[in-house]
Amino acid sequence: MSHHTAIIVGGGPAGLALAVVLGGWHPYYRGSEVFSARYPQLAEYLAPRQDTLLGLDFQELVRTGVAPADLFRLLHHPRQKFEELAQVAMEFRQGETLDYLLLSQEQVGGLWNKAPRNLLTLSPGQWMEFAFYPLAQYAEEQDLALDVNELICKTDLIEYYHWVPSRFGQEEHIHTGEKVTRIEPHERGFLLTSLELETRCTRQYTCKYLIYAAGQRCQLRRLGVEGEELPLVTSRYDRPEDFPGHRVMVVGGGRSADWAATELHDAGRQVSYVMRQSRELHWQLIGDSRHGLPYYARIASILEHGSPRMEALYRTRVKRIGRDGRVWLSTGGEERVVQVDHLIKEIGGIADYSLFTGFPAALQLEEKYDNYRFQVHQVRTHPHNYESIDIPNLYAGGYLAAGIGLVVIAMHGTTYAIAGDLLQKEGRITPGS
Ligand SMILES: Cc1cc2nc3c(=O)[nH]c(=O)nc-3n(C[C@H](O)[C@H](O)[C@H](O)COP(=O)(O)OP(=O)(O)OC[C@H]3O[C@@H](n4cnc5c(N)ncnc54)[C@H](O)[C@@H]3O)c2cc1C
Structure with missing residues (x-):
């Protein structure tokens, strides 16, 4: 049984983004013309910062009325249309890697692996990208003719997600083809039992922090x-x-x-x-x-x-x-x-919380649905770090955190507040620095 500081369950857009950030790719404020013009108060607040944005005082941010997911969305997409890489108001620099593991039953990219071959997204391609790897940069590196402001086809999108682990040097932290079957309390934090789908071997892991990013349709309806x-x-x-x-x-x-x-x-x-x-x-x-x-x-x-x-x-x-x-x-x-x-x-499908067993308190859930016909039961979390209010050190990734909109730019919105909170608790980053 191996122990890790953090384990992420689910390698979809939510879990994968977090893997890269825990893997050491940290955001720094660099500003941009459009960000300063549209959000002058935020620009003024962030401009003096030399350190990574993961060290922000997220509680204070929430007290001033700014949800962390919204702040990072605005830094990433200060306007809806993509015109140039320089509009993204943060940059990523490589720092220390945290000891983490990502377990996912499918390849990275989550539900997009099984989406219909020719399916087009609901949103422009660039809204599906990660801030640390704009689709325009990927297209340039790969010599692809992609219009990032148009809807993107599933095959192009999934190739982008599949490319991310090696592009950011995270392959050794990512185990795919492994389904987590049980999550229990343990003296070191959490005990996870999983099944390797090819060999049918059972594995066990412990971790101090758990990020549950298993998506909104892990269990298909019947x-x-x-x-x-x-x-x-x-x-x-x-x-x-x-x-x-x-x-x-x-x-x-x-x-x-x-x-x-x-x-x-x-x-x-x-x-x-x-x-x-x-x-x-x-x-x-x-x-x-x-x-x-x-x-x-x-x-x-x-x-x-x-x-x-x-x-x-x-x-x-x-x-x-x-x-x-x-x-x-x-x-x-x-x-x-x-x-x-x-x-x-x-x-459709539902989010599966039946894996959690033996915890002193049950997870409190809230039903959420939107005009796009997405619906999910979200975990009640603290608004500044998306940590469960019932189970300490358990974080809800992507759409599984209460208060996160269900579609369009939100799916990896929880990434930075979760990573920041976790690194601050571990003393890797000074809070409020
Ligand atoms: C058909 C469709 C179209 C969509 N179009 C858009 C769009 O255009 N724009 C948009 O923003 N959003 C869209 N969405 C919303 C969608 O939820 C997100 O795009 C995104 O995939 C969610 O990311 P996620 O990482 O939270 O979850 P997922 O993509 O669902 O990834 C979760 C991963 O965890 C794995 N997993 C689950 N349980 C376990 C377990 N027990 N053990 C191990 N692994 C597990 C799953 O197999 C999956 O691979 C669409 C959704 C659907 C269904």
Whole structure:
């Protein structure tokens, strides 16, 4: 059993960003014209600082009404459009590495590993980047023609995330293909049990600080109906070629389901699109998105023109799935049977806190949802460091910390306050310096 000062669970954008910062890449204020022009009070407050921003007095910052995640977002993105690297008001210098380990069941990049191949992000590419490695810098180093102000395709984004560990020399601290199955209290802090997915070997680790950044959909939701385990049913949609039959049922109603239904339709499949929600609710999302996102303009057009290859079934539930591909539905109070070759579940997932066991206090959770149709139970945390109010030295990474917005530039917003708090507690950085 090995001991580490800190362990991060989850190698998505939230966990990966923290790994690089704990790995020694620390932010320093350098200012920029646009930052000073837009946020003169912050610029004045930060200008005298010679030391790393990880040494900020985060409690004082919160008392003055500035959330740490917001401060670092503004330093990184002082304006929405990217024009030049010099607009980023902080720079990163390499310092001392903390003894940390990152454990993740997937490769780094988190849920983007399994997102559909051609999926476009909801936000411009540069909003998905880390402050220590702007996408424009990556594109220049790799000689890639990326417009960082446009939506970015999943394949480009995941290559960027996969490149980060070696680019910043963190590979030896990162164990992928390892699923944490239990987290318990221990005299040295926390005891983690994990399963190496390839060898099926069990491992154990202890650590003083734990950062839980396992994302908002570690446990995929289930329909809970007969036939759900049949081979014709899947919860993974990558691309139309994986579904060679003609008739595909997509069950969902959020953004992932909209993407799958649209792409399958355009690839010539016959799509039954089953949703529990009402038509009004679905069209609210389409209406909000059709002018900014090209695939929403497309699904709007398919449905408005009444394409014979897409049937949208609102207020509909799957009741049973048969071996022969018949699916029994309850739609508007009536039963209906639809014959399909494949059924794709795009019904989302939930954050999994069931791993935590044996702690004197249970984690208090708050439900959070937004206009983008993301929802998650967040951990109640202190606003200055995103440390759980119930379990000391446990930090909630990314969207799992209460008070963090669910989408767009927020996913690694907790990074700097967590890293700063932890390094300050360890005496590596003088608080308030
Ligand atoms: C389809 C889709 C599109 C999205 N589009 C955008 C967008 O355009 N812009 C935006 O800002 N956000 C978007 N989001 C929000 C999204 O949550 C973030 O982009 C981001 O991936 C969240 O990062 P994360 O690190 O918190 O979690 P994740 O990306 O979910 O990463 C968590 C990682 O932890 C792993 N893990 C979980 N449990 C364990 C365990 N027990 N042991 C080991 N590893 C574990 C998971 O397998 C995963 O690899 C989108 C989300 C979805 C689902």
